Amino acid sequence: DAGVIQSPRHEVTEMGQEVTLRCKPISGHDYLFWYRQTMMRGLELLIYFNNNVPIDDSGMPEDRFSAKMPNASFSTLKIQPSEPRDSAVYFCASSWTGPTGELFFGEGSRLTVL
C-alpha cells in the first residue's frame, strides 16, 4: 500500500488567502484524523472522521478552519482566511478499528503564512 498521501508537502501563502490541504487515507481504514504540529503544543488533534462522518471537531481552532470527507478515499482541511499563527505542519492519519488503534501518518503539509 502507498500509505497515507498528503498534498501539498509545502505551502507558502500570504495572510488572508485560502489554503486547502488534501489527504488520501490508506484503503480500508475507517478513521481519518487531522493533526497540527507546533513546537509549543506538539501534535494537536483538530478533527477526526469515522466512515466519512465527522465525529469530533472540538479541536478545530475557530470557524476559519473546516474539514470535509466526501468519500472514503479523500479528505480536505481548509483554512479561510489564513493567518500567520496558522503556520505549522499539518498531518493526516488513518487507522482501522482495532484494539491498539495504531495510527498511520502521512508525511505532513508544512504551511507558512506570511
Add this chain to the structure above:
Amino acid sequence: DQQVKQNSPSLSVQEGRISILNCDYTNSMFDYFLWYKKYPAEGPTFLISISSIKDKNEDGRFTVFLNKSAKHLSLHIVPSQPGDSAVYFCAALTGNQFYFGTGTSLTVIP
C-alpha cells in the same frame, strides 16, 4: 489542558547506553499507550504500545513501562544507536481519541 505531558523537550545519550524517555498523563480512562517516532520531514511512525492492563511490553531494543498508580509511562531503548536520533511522541488512547505529548528530541551521540 494537556492530558499527556512530556516534560523533557530533549535528551542526549551516548551510543550503546540506555535512553529513557518519560511521559505523564492525567486521564485514568486511557486504554492504550503508544510511542511514535518521528524523523525530520516525515510523519510519525508507530514504535511500540502497551495496554492499560499490562505494566511492561518489550520489542527488541525497545521496552515500554507503565505505572498506572503514578500515571507514568516510559520508553527504554537499550542499547541506543545513532539511528534512534529522532523526536519521540507518547500518545494515549481512549475510545478512538488519541492524545499526544509534545515530544522529546533524542540525540544519540556516536
